Amino acid sequence: MAVERLNQHYGGSHTLRNVSFGVGDKGCTAILGRNGAGKTTLLRCLMGVLPITSGAIVWNGAPLTALPSHRRVRAGFGYVPQGREIFAGLTVGQNLEIAASASGTADAEAAVAEAVALFPVIGQMWRRRGGDLSGGQQQQLSIARALVTRPSLLILDEPTEGVQPSIVSRIEEVISELSGRLSILLVEQYFEFARSIADHYVVLARGEVAVSGGTADMDSDAVKRFLAI
Ligand SMILES: Nc1ncnc2c1ncn2[C@@H]1O[C@H](COP(=O)(O)OP(=O)(O)OP(=O)(O)O)[C@@H](O)[C@H]1O
Ligand SMILES: [Mg+2]
Known part of the structure; x- marks a missing residue:
């Protein structure tokens, strides 16, 4: 999937600003960012639950930006919303x-x-x-x-939020296992959890991609500065 220069507004407030990134057919990409950075808004735009102002979401070589939510599910998008x-x-x-x-x-x-x-x-x-x-x-x-x-792309919004540690471990195992055969896009507040599970990361700050890359050569301190309150 490729996200190309996505913009979204809630009324007069510009929430997503030219957000671009790609995810592979397999593996896990973590979306990081502090509260209010626009993570959930981004996922809701990908699922077609929220309209975008401009940009494109390209899936298997074709834009699905005009498709309603249920058609995106049929096209292979699975969604685990924040708050379940x-x-x-x-x-x-x-x-x-x-x-x-x-x-x-x-x-x-x-x-x-x-x-x-x-x-x-x-x-x-x-x-x-x-x-x-x-x-x-x-x-x-x-x-x-x-x-x-x-799904061939599984989108999860803070699956560990408010979940006891033993279940967090099980969820982590399942996501790792799934990422061997499908593409996972994971919004996660816990930096260590995200780093251990994801091969790529995208940091959102005030609705913009601040930094992105592979977790293997991620500058943890630089990324953490974007996440600190
Ligand atoms: N329905 C809405 N109407 C207007 N503004 C909204 C709405 N939902 C979210 N916002 C605003 O958009 C911005 C991004 O919110 P969003 O929920 O996407 O952040 P987030 O990164 O998911 O945060 P969190 O980590 O708390 O879940 C915030 O400033 C928020 O207040
Ligand atoms: Mg959120």
Whole structure:
């Protein structure tokens, strides 16, 4: 995927400024930046949940900037929003089945079984209401819900936020494993988590790309200066 000179405004405020970067077919790119930098806004623009003012999102060689959200999901974008946004009144199973059928996944049953194999707690909680799950369980459900659509680009917005350490480790393992076969775009507040899991990074500061590159030769101190309050 290539993001080309993306601009976004909330009314009169210019939130994303000529944001450009690319991600490969595999691997993990971390989007870093302090609170309010524009990370969630960027992801919502990529998913088509928010309109952009100008620029392009190119996927498999063609712009999908004009496509509505559900068409982007069918084209291969999976989304784990900040705050999880699971369907609280539906059961765990229904959360997954709705996502699989809405996205038109051909082998929905197998896709659901694979997601449950990654996060066994989902199988254990199958008939519980989504709203009755703990924060960490909801986060696993939110990731599983994105996976049942069989994405080739998985976009995650702070999947470790408010999640207990043991579940953070499981989420980290799953993201590492997935990044071997699909492309991951990860917004993350925790610098060490991002550095350990991502091969590329993009730092946003006030809606602009401040610095980007490979994590292997990242200047950690320089990057941390952009993240400090
Ligand atoms: N719906 C909205 N209407 C107007 N301004 C908004 C709206 N949502 C966010 N903003 C503003 O846009 C800027 C970017 O917000 P955004 O949520 O994208 O930041 P973020 O990097 O995801 O922050 P955080 O780390 O806190 O999640 C902020 O200044 C925020 O106040
Ligand atoms: Mg955010």
